Amino acid sequence: MSEPAGAVEATTAHGDKGRKGLFARIALFVRQVIAELKKVVSPTRSELLTYTAVVLVFVVVVMIFVSALDYLIGLGVFALFG
Numbered sequence: 001m002s003e004p005a006g007a008v009e010a011t012t013a014h015g016d017k018g019r020k021g022l023f024a025r026i027a028l029f030v031r032q033v034i035a036e037l038k039k040v041v042s043p044t045r046s047e048l049l050t051y052t053a054v055v056l057v058f059v060v061v062v063m064i065f066v067s068a069l070d071y072l073i074g075l076g077v078f079a080l081f082g
Contacts (some may be wrong), residue, residue, distance in 0.1 A: 020028070042049065
């Protein structure tokens with residue numbers, strides 16, 4: 001009878017199938033981090049200025065929205081409790 005897809009393989013007597021030591025796992029993690037960092041691409045000056053402008057405009061728009069909401073809620077509370 002064949003095993004279903006994704007079946008768990010048999011483990012050793014200690015319950016850990018081929019588990020590496022602590023330092024081997026740390027070394028593997030560091031190698032994977034370095035490999036991922038090599039994939040990172042820094043933005044050009046133009047892209048950086050564009051992204052900065054977009055973030056600043058978004059923050060200003062959200063600030064205006066929250067301020068208007070706060071003002072309207074304040075007016076409502078003042079009208080209600082006077």
